[in-house]
Amino acid sequence: MARVVVDVMLKPEILDPQGQAVLHALGRLGFDGVSAVRQGKRFEIEVDGPADADLAARAEQMAATLLANLVIEDFTVRVEG
Amino acid sequence: MARVVVDVMLKPEILDPQGQAVLHALGRLGFDGVSAVRQGKRFEIEVDGPADADLAARAEQMAATLLANLVIEDFTVRVEG
Amino acid sequence: MARVVVDVMLKPEILDPQGQAVLHALGRLGFDGVSAVRQGKRFEIEVDGPADADLAARAEQMAATLLANLVIEDFTVRVEG
């Protein structure tokens, strides 16, 4: 049994209103010194079989095909044994 | 300048319809062997100052106060220098 | 061709951190008089066939099965011709 974690974030040049709202809210609540917040998505995927190069390749495909919109989002994939 | 990453996931006992949709969709697209998917939120927060214990404590507070609903969600906090 | 709109909101008694963040941010930005914000999900679904009672029943099922977690969320369904 292996585990794939995919993090999907808006590209840096794309404005992130959700992150902006959190940034303002943190200021309002007295958390000082916060200069930027970005909010993204995290997928935790349980997969049968070993955490090997084949799984890493399939995980990249899952992310690029279904989890992220590559025009506006970046993703990172991590495979854990 | 330090960076705080907060991951927020629904608690394991809380049904996650978004994750379920991704699970079914992966099957439909031919990705076999996927047994579970959970979808959560990821916050990347830039903060002035050092990545020290004080920041770690404040980051915990941010997460518990504003980013997660502790009744239905768990969170993890990571501070990077 | 018919259109189904499903709105999914956290139940009123469930704390909504995203809505809270927007509430604080609106205050910070000078929008006064806002007393509460809730953030939910909206699904717009295009379906072949007529906007009839059968579709309304199937739309209810879609929402209850896949789109909402009924333990923590409420939903409303609207069918448009």
Add this chain to the structure above:
Amino acid sequence: MARVVVDVMLKPEILDPQGQAVLHALGRLGFDGVSAVRQGKRFEIEVDGPADADLAARAEQMAATLLANLVIEDFTVRVEG
């Protein structure tokens, strides 16, 4: 007391991976005839005062300033008395 509802959807030309996942999942679950799904955000905002033209104007500003990224998202605003 008035209520503002803001719906935020990705623009039609922007790929929506979340909506795609729901589309595939509905097929997998046996819901036939669904040709497209888009997933967006819905904000329900309680505001002091009357549901008048001034509130409508402020609600437009809230949406354009904080709730939507106009490069990739469209929004609609509705004010209820």
